[in-house]
Amino acid sequence: MLTVDDLTVAYGQSEVLHGLSLSAAKAEIVAVMGRNGMGKTTLMKSLIGILPARGGRIRLGEAELVGTEPHQRVREGLAFVPQGRMIFPTLTVEENIRTGLVARGRRHIPDDIYSLFPVLHEMRRRRGGNLSGGQQQQLAIARALVAEPRVLLLDEPTEGIQPSIIKDMARSLREIRDMMNLTILVSEQVLSFALDVADRFLVIENGRLVHEDRRADVNEARISAYLSV
Numbered sequence: 001m002l003t004v005d006d007l008t009v010a011y012g013q014s015e016v017l018h019g020l021s022l023s024a025a026k027a028e029i030v031a032v033m034g035r036n037g038m039g040k041t042t043l044m045k046s047l048i049g050i051l052p053a054r055g056g057r058i059r060l061g062e063a064e065l066v067g068t069e070p071h072q073r074v075r076e077g078l079a080f081v082p083q084g085r086m087i088f089p090t091l092t093v094e095e096n097i098r099t100g101l102v103a104r105g106r107r108h109i110p111d112d113i114y115s116l117f118p119v120l121h122e123m124r125r126r127r128g129g130n131l132s133g134g135q136q137q138q139l140a141i142a143r144a145l146v147a148e149p150r151v152l153l154l155d156e157p158t159e160g161i162q163p164s165i166i167k168d169m170a171r172s173l174r175e176i177r178d179m180m181n182l183t184i185l186v187s188e189q190v191l192s193f194a195l196d197v198a199d200r201f202l203v204i205e206n207g208r209l210v211h212e213d214r215r216a217d218v219n220e221a222r223i224s225a226y227l228s229v
């Protein structure tokens with residue numbers, strides 16, 4: 001579904017991703033693990049098109065995305081939940097979700113979004129900024145889902161979320177994947193969350209993928225060693 005070949009990304013003279021290749025199959029959940037500063041956010045931003053690729057290819061199904069604008073990528077079926085969630089704090093929950101509908105030219109929020117996240121229905125008239133971190137994360141995911149993506153990119157979704165909520169988040173992402181046949185690429189540093197949510201684990205170190213495991217035979221100790229300083 002998503003195929004990345006030899007992706008190179010740089011900030012000015014400083015190359016941060018050095019020829020990275022990965023793929024995620026339909027309805028697969030892939031976790032990209034790595035410490036701070038290893039290139040996870042850079043990868044996510046280049047996939048959605050906020051950062052240009054210096055070289056390489058990014059394909060969604062048959063469509064080549066390198067060189068296209070973020071809104072075109074969203075129309076092709078990519079959605080992005082950024083690190084820190086970036087919801088609109090002064091807009092209501094409902095207005096926040098509506099901003100995601102623009103991509104498909106729709107006006108009505110589908111009922112299944114509120115069935116997935118009942119708390120957002122309860123709070124639909126509240127301002128986004130008044131929600132808890134976990135509720136804001138649900139809002140950011142809901143906003144992404146109403147664009148009807150085929151591939152959802154999530155950048156460090158557990159950041160700033162209470163440990164008790166993190167388990168629920170993993171369960172709910174797997175439910176969403178099952179319901180919508182959605183491919184999910186999630187960057188993470190929290191190993192327990194990645195183990196709960198992902199089918200496959202990649203480790204990024206200094207802009208290169210250095211390790212890969214499948215869920216069935218995951219080497220927790222090895223990944224954990226990569227994540228500790």
Ligand SMILES: Nc1ncnc2c1ncn2[C@@H]1O[C@H](COP(=O)(O)OP(=O)(O)OP(=O)(O)O)[C@@H](O)[C@H]1O
Pocket residue numbers: 011014016034035036037038039040041042043083156
């Ligand atoms: N705007 C920028 N200009 C120059 N260098 C940058 C910029 N943003 C990030 N970098 C550098 O790129 C490298 C990768 O950063 P990136 O934010 O992708 O890492 P990360 O794995 O997402 O870390 P974090 O968990 O802190 O978000 C780091 O060395 C960082 O200093």
